[in-house]
Amino acid sequence: xxxxxxxxxxxxxxxxxxxxxxxxxxxxxxxxxxxxxxxxxxxxxxxxxxxxxxxxxxxxxxxxxxxxxxxxxxxxxxxxxxxxxxxxxxxxxxxxxxxxxxxxxxxxxxxxxx
Amino acid sequence: xxxxxxxxxxxxxxxxxxxxxxxxxxxxxxxxxxxxxxxxxxxxxxxxxxxxxxxxxxxxxxxxxxxxxxxxxxxxxxxxxxxxxxxxxxxxxxxxxxxxxxxxxxxxxxxxxxxxxxxxxxxxxxxxxxxxxxxxxxxxxxxxxxxxxxxxxxxxxxxxxxxxxxxxxxxxxxxxxxxxxxxxxxxxxxxxxxxxxxxxxxxxxxxxxxxxxxxxxxxxxxxxxxxxxxxxxxxxxxxxxxxxxxxxxxxxxxxxxxxxxxxxxxxxxxxxxxxxxxxxxxxxxxxxxxxxxxxxxxxxxxxxxx
Numbered sequence: 295x296x297x298x299x300x301x302x303x304x305x306x307x308x309x310x311x312x313x314x315x316x317x318x319x320x321x322x323x324x325x326x327x328x329x330x331x332x333x334x335x336x337x338x339x340x341x342x343x344x345x346x347x348x349x350x351x352x353x354x355x356x357x358x359x360x361x362x363x364x365x366x367x368x369x370x371x372x373x374x375x376x377x378x379x380x381x382x383x384x385x386x387x388x389x390x391x392x393x394x395x396x397x398x399x400x401x402x403x404x405x406x407x408x
Numbered sequence: 409x410x411x412x413x414x415x416x417x418x419x420x421x422x423x424x425x426x427x428x429x430x431x432x433x434x435x436x437x438x439x440x441x442x443x444x445x446x447x448x449x450x451x452x453x454x455x456x457x458x459x460x461x462x463x464x465x466x467x468x469x470x471x472x473x474x475x476x477x478x479x480x481x482x483x484x485x486x487x488x489x490x491x492x493x494x495x496x497x498x499x500x501x502x503x504x505x506x507x508x509x510x511x512x513x514x515x516x517x518x519x520x521x522x523x524x525x526x527x528x529x530x531x532x533x534x535x536x537x538x539x540x541x542x543x544x545x546x547x548x549x550x551x552x553x554x555x556x557x558x559x560x561x562x563x564x565x566x567x568x569x570x571x572x573x574x575x576x577x578x579x580x581x582x583x584x585x586x587x588x589x590x591x592x593x594x595x596x597x598x599x600x601x602x603x604x605x606x607x608x609x610x611x612x613x614x615x616x617x618x619x620x621x622x623x624x625x626x627x628x629x630x631x632x633x634x635x636x637x638x639x640x641x642x643x644x645x646x647x648x649x650x651x652x653x654x655x656x657x658x659x660x661x662x663x664x665x666x667x668x669x670x671x672x673x674x675x676x677x678x679x680x681x682x683x684x685x686x687x688x689x690x691x692x693x694x695x696x697x698x699x700x701x702x703x704x705x706x707x708x709x710x711x712x713x714x
Contacts (some may be wrong), residue, residue: 337679345685
Protein backbone atom coordinates (compact mmCIF):
# COMPACT_ATOMS: atom_id res chain seq x y z
CA UNK A 295 0.00 0.00 0.00
CA UNK A 296 1.55 3.26 -1.15
CA UNK A 297 -0.04 5.27 1.62
CA UNK A 298 1.38 2.89 4.21
CA UNK A 299 4.84 3.25 2.68
CA UNK A 300 4.44 7.02 2.78
CA UNK A 301 3.40 6.95 6.41
CA UNK A 302 6.29 4.65 7.30
CA UNK A 303 8.60 7.10 5.57
CA UNK A 304 6.97 9.84 7.63
CA UNK A 305 7.73 7.92 10.78
CA UNK A 306 11.35 7.58 9.70
CA UNK A 307 11.48 11.33 9.11
CA UNK A 308 10.12 11.92 12.57
CA UNK A 309 12.64 9.61 14.16
CA UNK A 310 15.50 11.18 12.21
CA UNK A 311 14.37 14.66 13.23
CA UNK A 312 14.17 13.52 16.83
CA UNK A 313 17.66 12.05 16.71
CA UNK A 314 19.11 15.21 15.19
CA UNK A 315 17.31 17.36 17.72
CA UNK A 316 18.41 15.11 20.58
CA UNK A 317 22.00 15.47 19.47
CA UNK A 318 21.68 19.26 19.34
CA UNK A 319 19.93 19.39 22.69
CA UNK A 320 22.63 17.19 24.21
CA UNK A 321 25.19 19.77 23.14
CA UNK A 322 23.01 22.56 24.54
CA UNK A 323 22.62 20.78 27.87
CA UNK A 324 26.37 20.33 28.18
CA UNK A 325 26.76 24.04 27.48
CA UNK A 326 24.05 24.87 30.01
CA UNK A 327 25.95 22.94 32.66
CA UNK A 328 29.06 24.96 31.90
CA UNK A 329 27.25 28.30 31.66
CA UNK A 330 24.70 28.13 34.42
CA UNK A 331 25.37 25.31 36.85
CA UNK A 332 29.12 24.92 37.24
CA UNK A 333 29.93 28.62 37.94
CA UNK A 334 27.38 28.71 40.74
CA UNK A 335 28.70 25.51 42.27
CA UNK A 336 32.19 27.04 42.21
CA UNK A 337 30.70 30.19 43.75
CA UNK A 338 29.24 28.14 46.60
CA UNK A 339 32.72 26.80 47.34
CA UNK A 340 34.20 30.31 47.19
CA UNK A 341 31.52 31.65 49.54
CA UNK A 342 32.11 28.82 52.02
CA UNK A 343 35.81 29.66 52.01
CA UNK A 344 35.01 33.34 52.56
CA UNK A 345 32.75 32.47 55.50
CA UNK A 346 35.52 30.44 57.06
CA UNK A 347 37.95 33.32 56.53
CA UNK A 348 35.54 35.85 58.03
CA UNK A 349 35.08 33.63 61.07
CA UNK A 350 38.83 33.24 61.46
CA UNK A 351 39.31 37.02 61.15
CA UNK A 352 36.67 37.67 63.78
CA UNK A 353 34.38 39.55 61.39
CA UNK A 354 31.49 37.22 62.15
CA UNK A 355 30.47 34.95 65.01
CA UNK A 356 29.65 31.26 65.08
CA UNK A 357 25.92 31.67 64.49
CA UNK A 358 26.43 34.00 61.54
CA UNK A 359 28.91 31.55 60.06
CA UNK A 360 26.42 28.67 60.46
CA UNK A 361 23.65 30.73 58.87
CA UNK A 362 25.95 31.58 55.98
CA UNK A 363 26.83 27.94 55.39
CA UNK A 364 23.14 27.00 55.41
CA UNK A 365 22.34 29.71 52.87
CA UNK A 366 25.09 28.48 50.58
CA UNK A 367 24.07 24.82 50.82
CA UNK A 368 20.48 25.81 50.06
CA UNK A 369 21.65 27.07 46.68
CA UNK A 370 22.41 23.52 45.54
CA UNK A 371 18.76 22.33 45.36
CA UNK A 372 18.03 25.47 43.35
CA UNK A 373 20.71 24.47 40.85
CA UNK A 374 19.35 20.91 40.63
CA UNK A 375 15.87 22.33 40.03
CA UNK A 376 17.29 24.56 37.30
CA UNK A 377 19.09 21.63 35.69
CA UNK A 378 15.89 19.58 35.77
CA UNK A 379 13.92 22.30 34.02
CA UNK A 380 16.66 22.66 31.40
CA UNK A 381 16.46 18.92 30.71
CA UNK A 382 12.68 19.27 30.30
CA UNK A 383 13.21 22.18 27.90
CA UNK A 384 15.58 20.00 25.87
CA UNK A 385 13.02 17.18 25.81
CA UNK A 386 10.41 19.66 24.66
CA UNK A 387 12.64 20.67 21.75
CA UNK A 388 13.10 17.03 20.74
CA UNK A 389 9.37 16.29 20.92
CA UNK A 390 8.55 19.43 18.95
CA UNK A 391 11.03 18.40 16.26
CA UNK A 392 9.55 14.90 15.99
CA UNK A 393 5.95 16.16 15.86
CA UNK A 394 6.82 18.83 13.35
CA UNK A 395 8.55 16.32 11.07
CA UNK A 396 5.70 13.84 11.40
CA UNK A 397 3.09 16.48 10.62
CA UNK A 398 5.00 17.64 7.57
CA UNK A 399 5.65 14.12 6.30
CA UNK A 400 2.09 12.90 6.89
CA UNK A 401 0.83 16.07 5.26
CA UNK A 402 2.93 15.28 2.21
CA UNK A 403 1.75 11.67 2.16
CA UNK A 404 -1.95 12.37 2.58
CA UNK A 405 -2.30 15.84 1.14
CA UNK A 406 -3.70 17.06 4.43
CA UNK A 407 -2.48 20.11 6.23
CA UNK A 408 -2.35 19.07 9.88
CA UNK B 409 -20.22 -0.03 18.25
CA UNK B 410 -20.49 3.33 19.88
CA UNK B 411 -20.03 4.09 23.52
CA UNK B 412 -23.79 4.13 24.06
CA UNK B 413 -24.15 0.67 22.57
CA UNK B 414 -25.70 1.75 19.27
CA UNK B 415 -24.30 0.58 15.97
CA UNK B 416 -23.98 2.09 12.56
CA UNK B 417 -24.36 5.71 11.65
CA UNK B 418 -25.55 8.23 14.09
CA UNK B 419 -27.53 11.31 13.26
CA UNK B 420 -26.63 13.28 10.19
CA UNK B 421 -23.71 15.62 10.76
CA UNK B 422 -22.07 18.44 8.91
CA UNK B 423 -20.09 17.20 5.92
CA UNK B 424 -17.41 19.75 6.66
CA UNK B 425 -14.34 18.82 8.56
CA UNK B 426 -13.50 19.51 11.24
CA UNK B 427 -17.06 19.21 12.43
CA UNK B 428 -18.02 21.88 14.99
CA UNK B 429 -18.13 19.18 17.62
CA UNK B 430 -14.79 17.93 16.42
CA UNK B 431 -13.38 21.41 16.79
CA UNK B 432 -14.72 21.51 20.31
CA UNK B 433 -12.99 18.22 20.99
CA UNK B 434 -9.73 19.59 19.67
CA UNK B 435 -10.08 22.66 21.87
CA UNK B 436 -10.72 20.51 24.91
CA UNK B 437 -7.82 18.30 23.97
CA UNK B 438 -5.48 21.29 23.85
CA UNK B 439 -6.76 22.69 27.10
CA UNK B 440 -6.34 19.48 29.02
CA UNK B 441 -2.85 18.80 27.72
CA UNK B 442 -2.25 15.93 25.40
CA UNK B 443 1.00 15.09 27.14
CA UNK B 444 -1.02 13.64 29.98
CA UNK B 445 -2.21 10.96 27.60
CA UNK B 446 1.36 9.72 27.49
CA UNK B 447 1.20 8.87 31.14
CA UNK B 448 -0.77 6.15 32.80
CA UNK B 449 -2.87 8.69 34.57
CA UNK B 450 -6.45 7.46 34.61
CA UNK B 451 -7.89 10.91 34.03
CA UNK B 452 -5.71 11.47 31.03
CA UNK B 453 -6.70 8.04 29.66
CA UNK B 454 -10.32 9.01 29.99
CA UNK B 455 -9.69 12.19 28.05
CA UNK B 456 -7.98 10.16 25.33
CA UNK B 457 -10.78 7.58 25.21
CA UNK B 458 -13.32 10.38 25.10
CA UNK B 459 -11.50 12.03 22.21
CA UNK B 460 -11.24 8.74 20.33
CA UNK B 461 -14.89 7.97 20.94
CA UNK B 462 -15.96 11.39 19.73
CA UNK B 463 -13.64 11.17 16.78
CA UNK B 464 -15.25 7.89 15.75
CA UNK B 465 -18.63 9.55 16.02
CA UNK B 466 -17.40 12.17 13.62
CA UNK B 467 -16.78 9.49 11.02
CA UNK B 468 -19.30 10.91 8.60
CA UNK B 469 -17.55 14.24 8.61
CA UNK B 470 -14.24 12.59 8.01
CA UNK B 471 -15.56 10.52 5.14
CA UNK B 472 -16.87 13.59 3.40
CA UNK B 473 -13.82 15.70 3.95
CA UNK B 474 -10.91 13.37 3.58
CA UNK B 475 -12.23 11.61 0.50
CA UNK B 476 -10.08 8.64 0.46
CA UNK B 477 -6.53 7.96 1.06
CA UNK B 478 -6.10 8.58 4.75
CA UNK B 479 -9.44 7.09 5.71
CA UNK B 480 -8.77 4.11 3.51
CA UNK B 481 -6.27 3.19 6.16
CA UNK B 482 -9.13 2.93 8.59
CA UNK B 483 -10.27 4.69 11.65
CA UNK B 484 -6.97 4.31 13.44
CA UNK B 485 -5.17 6.55 10.98
CA UNK B 486 -7.99 9.08 11.09
CA UNK B 487 -7.83 9.22 14.84
CA UNK B 488 -4.06 9.42 14.71
CA UNK B 489 -4.22 12.34 12.32
CA UNK B 490 -6.79 14.03 14.49
CA UNK B 491 -4.57 13.68 17.52
CA UNK B 492 -1.42 14.74 15.74
CA UNK B 493 -3.09 17.71 14.14
CA UNK B 494 -5.05 18.83 17.14
CA UNK B 495 -2.71 18.25 20.03
CA UNK B 496 0.78 19.09 21.04
CA UNK B 497 2.87 17.71 23.85
CA UNK B 498 3.70 20.43 26.36
CA UNK B 499 6.27 19.39 28.94
CA UNK B 500 7.31 22.86 30.08
CA UNK B 501 5.68 26.25 30.25
CA UNK B 502 6.20 28.20 27.04
CA UNK B 503 8.48 31.22 26.90
CA UNK B 504 6.96 34.05 28.89
CA UNK B 505 8.55 37.43 28.07
CA UNK B 506 6.80 39.10 31.00
CA UNK B 507 8.22 36.59 33.48
CA UNK B 508 11.67 36.87 31.90
CA UNK B 509 11.57 40.67 32.09
CA UNK B 510 10.41 40.71 35.70
CA UNK B 511 13.06 38.21 36.80
CA UNK B 512 15.78 40.15 35.05
CA UNK B 513 14.61 43.48 36.50
CA UNK B 514 14.42 42.06 40.02
CA UNK B 515 17.90 40.60 39.58
CA UNK B 516 19.26 44.05 38.65
CA UNK B 517 17.36 45.73 41.50
CA UNK B 518 18.71 43.32 44.12
CA UNK B 519 22.24 43.63 42.77
CA UNK B 520 22.05 47.44 43.05
CA UNK B 521 20.55 47.23 46.55
CA UNK B 522 23.40 44.95 47.63
CA UNK B 523 25.95 47.61 46.67
CA UNK B 524 24.04 50.22 48.67
CA UNK B 525 23.92 47.91 51.69
CA UNK B 526 27.68 47.37 51.54
CA UNK B 527 28.21 51.14 51.60
CA UNK B 528 25.82 51.72 54.47
CA UNK B 529 26.75 48.68 56.61
CA UNK B 530 26.85 49.64 60.28
CA UNK B 531 24.49 52.61 59.87
CA UNK B 532 20.75 53.09 60.35
CA UNK B 533 20.23 52.87 56.61
CA UNK B 534 21.19 49.17 56.70
CA UNK B 535 19.28 48.30 59.87
CA UNK B 536 16.45 45.83 59.15
CA UNK B 537 14.07 48.02 61.17
CA UNK B 538 14.62 50.91 58.79
CA UNK B 539 11.36 51.60 56.94
CA UNK B 540 13.17 51.84 53.60
CA UNK B 541 14.66 48.36 54.08
CA UNK B 542 11.28 46.92 55.10
CA UNK B 543 9.61 48.58 52.12
CA UNK B 544 12.21 47.20 49.76
CA UNK B 545 11.77 43.62 50.97
CA UNK B 546 7.97 43.95 50.81
CA UNK B 547 8.18 45.30 47.28
CA UNK B 548 10.17 42.23 46.27
CA UNK B 549 7.60 39.98 47.95
CA UNK B 550 4.91 41.65 45.89
CA UNK B 551 6.97 41.22 42.76
CA UNK B 552 7.41 37.55 43.57
CA UNK B 553 3.62 37.17 43.92
CA UNK B 554 3.09 38.68 40.49
CA UNK B 555 5.75 36.42 38.98
CA UNK B 556 4.30 33.34 40.66
CA UNK B 557 0.89 34.08 39.18
CA UNK B 558 2.46 34.27 35.74
CA UNK B 559 4.39 31.03 36.30
CA UNK B 560 1.42 29.08 37.62
CA UNK B 561 -0.90 30.24 34.86
CA UNK B 562 1.65 29.15 32.27
CA UNK B 563 2.55 25.84 33.87
CA UNK B 564 1.30 22.75 31.97
CA UNK B 565 1.65 20.70 35.19
CA UNK B 566 2.99 17.84 33.10
CA UNK B 567 6.20 17.07 34.99
CA UNK B 568 5.92 17.36 38.78
CA UNK B 569 9.14 19.03 39.86
CA UNK B 570 9.59 17.04 43.07
CA UNK B 571 9.54 13.74 41.18
CA UNK B 572 11.74 15.03 38.36
CA UNK B 573 14.40 16.52 40.65
CA UNK B 574 14.35 13.29 42.65
CA UNK B 575 15.03 11.32 39.48
CA UNK B 576 17.78 13.70 38.40
CA UNK B 577 19.35 13.51 41.84
CA UNK B 578 19.21 9.71 41.72
CA UNK B 579 21.10 9.81 38.41
CA UNK B 580 23.66 12.29 39.68
CA UNK B 581 24.14 10.58 43.01
CA UNK B 582 25.38 7.43 41.30
CA UNK B 583 28.55 9.36 40.53
CA UNK B 584 29.05 10.88 43.96
CA UNK B 585 31.56 9.02 46.13
CA UNK B 586 29.84 7.24 49.01
CA UNK B 587 31.66 9.23 51.69
CA UNK B 588 30.51 12.52 50.14
CA UNK B 589 26.85 11.56 49.78
CA UNK B 590 24.38 13.13 52.11
CA UNK B 591 21.89 10.83 53.78
CA UNK B 592 18.90 12.48 52.16
CA UNK B 593 18.65 14.01 48.70
CA UNK B 594 18.41 17.79 48.73
CA UNK B 595 14.88 19.08 48.69
CA UNK B 596 13.56 22.22 47.12
CA UNK B 597 12.72 24.90 49.61
CA UNK B 598 9.28 25.64 48.24
CA UNK B 599 6.20 24.04 49.66
CA UNK B 600 5.84 20.32 49.05
CA UNK B 601 2.37 20.76 47.58
CA UNK B 602 3.61 23.10 44.90
CA UNK B 603 6.64 20.97 44.06
CA UNK B 604 4.53 17.81 43.79
CA UNK B 605 2.16 19.30 41.22
CA UNK B 606 4.02 22.08 39.43
CA UNK B 607 6.85 22.35 36.97
CA UNK B 608 10.33 23.27 38.11
CA UNK B 609 10.21 26.84 36.85
CA UNK B 610 7.15 27.52 38.98
CA UNK B 611 8.99 26.02 41.94
CA UNK B 612 11.95 28.31 41.29
CA UNK B 613 9.68 31.36 41.18
CA UNK B 614 8.04 30.25 44.44
CA UNK B 615 11.51 29.86 45.98
CA UNK B 616 12.15 33.59 45.56
CA UNK B 617 10.17 33.89 48.77
CA UNK B 618 12.66 31.66 50.59
CA UNK B 619 15.47 33.83 49.23
CA UNK B 620 13.84 37.00 50.56
CA UNK B 621 13.19 35.37 53.93
CA UNK B 622 16.82 34.24 54.16
CA UNK B 623 17.96 37.72 53.26
CA UNK B 624 15.74 39.25 55.93
CA UNK B 625 17.12 36.81 58.46
CA UNK B 626 20.67 37.77 57.50
CA UNK B 627 19.88 41.42 58.11
CA UNK B 628 19.83 40.73 61.86
CA UNK B 629 23.59 41.06 61.61
CA UNK B 630 23.12 44.65 60.42
CA UNK B 631 20.92 45.61 63.34
CA UNK B 632 22.27 48.40 65.54
CA UNK B 633 21.83 47.14 69.11
CA UNK B 634 22.14 50.56 70.71
CA UNK B 635 19.00 51.79 68.95
CA UNK B 636 15.53 50.82 70.14
CA UNK B 637 12.68 49.82 67.86
CA UNK B 638 11.03 53.13 68.70
CA UNK B 639 13.88 54.89 66.97
CA UNK B 640 12.60 53.54 63.67
CA UNK B 641 8.93 54.34 64.09
CA UNK B 642 8.53 57.94 63.13
CA UNK B 643 11.77 58.66 64.94
CA UNK B 644 12.35 62.07 66.46
CA UNK B 645 15.55 63.74 65.25
CA UNK B 646 17.29 63.05 68.57
CA UNK B 647 16.83 59.32 68.19
CA UNK B 648 18.22 59.40 64.68
CA UNK B 649 21.42 60.94 65.86
CA UNK B 650 21.82 58.80 68.93
CA UNK B 651 25.53 58.23 69.44
CA UNK B 652 26.85 54.73 68.90
CA UNK B 653 29.36 53.04 71.17
CA UNK B 654 32.49 52.82 69.03
CA UNK B 655 33.19 49.14 69.66
CA UNK B 656 29.61 48.06 68.96
CA UNK B 657 29.48 50.06 65.78
CA UNK B 658 32.68 48.46 64.56
CA UNK B 659 31.31 44.99 65.31
CA UNK B 660 28.07 45.59 63.44
CA UNK B 661 29.86 47.26 60.57
CA UNK B 662 32.12 44.20 60.19
CA UNK B 663 29.37 41.58 60.48
CA UNK B 664 27.02 43.45 58.16
CA UNK B 665 29.69 44.23 55.58
CA UNK B 666 30.76 40.57 55.61
CA UNK B 667 27.33 39.70 54.18
CA UNK B 668 27.48 42.22 51.36
CA UNK B 669 31.16 42.10 50.44
CA UNK B 670 31.99 40.11 47.27
CA UNK B 671 33.90 36.93 48.02
CA UNK B 672 37.18 36.30 46.23
CA UNK B 673 37.20 33.43 43.76
CA UNK B 674 33.58 33.68 42.63
CA UNK B 675 33.44 33.05 38.85
CA UNK B 676 32.34 35.95 36.69
CA UNK B 677 29.28 34.10 35.38
CA UNK B 678 28.08 33.07 38.84
CA UNK B 679 24.87 34.72 39.98
CA UNK B 680 26.42 36.83 42.74
CA UNK B 681 29.65 37.87 41.04
CA UNK B 682 30.52 41.32 42.41
CA UNK B 683 27.97 41.00 45.20
CA UNK B 684 27.74 39.66 48.71
CA UNK B 685 26.72 36.26 49.96
CA UNK B 686 23.56 37.68 51.57
CA UNK B 687 22.00 38.04 48.13
CA UNK B 688 23.69 35.00 46.57
CA UNK B 689 20.72 32.68 47.16
CA UNK B 690 18.05 34.90 45.68
CA UNK B 691 20.31 35.98 42.81
CA UNK B 692 20.96 32.31 41.99
CA UNK B 693 17.21 31.68 41.81
CA UNK B 694 16.59 34.72 39.63
CA UNK B 695 19.50 33.90 37.35
CA UNK B 696 18.09 30.38 36.96
CA UNK B 697 14.69 31.75 35.92
CA UNK B 698 16.26 34.22 33.50
CA UNK B 699 18.49 31.52 32.01
CA UNK B 700 15.61 29.07 31.58
CA UNK B 701 13.49 31.74 29.92
CA UNK B 702 16.32 32.59 27.54
CA UNK B 703 16.54 28.91 26.54
CA UNK B 704 12.77 28.82 26.04
CA UNK B 705 12.93 31.95 23.92
CA UNK B 706 15.48 30.24 21.67
CA UNK B 707 13.17 27.23 21.47
CA UNK B 708 10.12 29.32 20.60
CA UNK B 709 12.12 31.15 17.93
CA UNK B 710 13.14 27.80 16.44
CA UNK B 711 9.51 26.63 16.45
CA UNK B 712 8.39 29.74 14.60
CA UNK B 713 11.09 29.06 12.04
CA UNK B 714 9.83 25.53 11.36
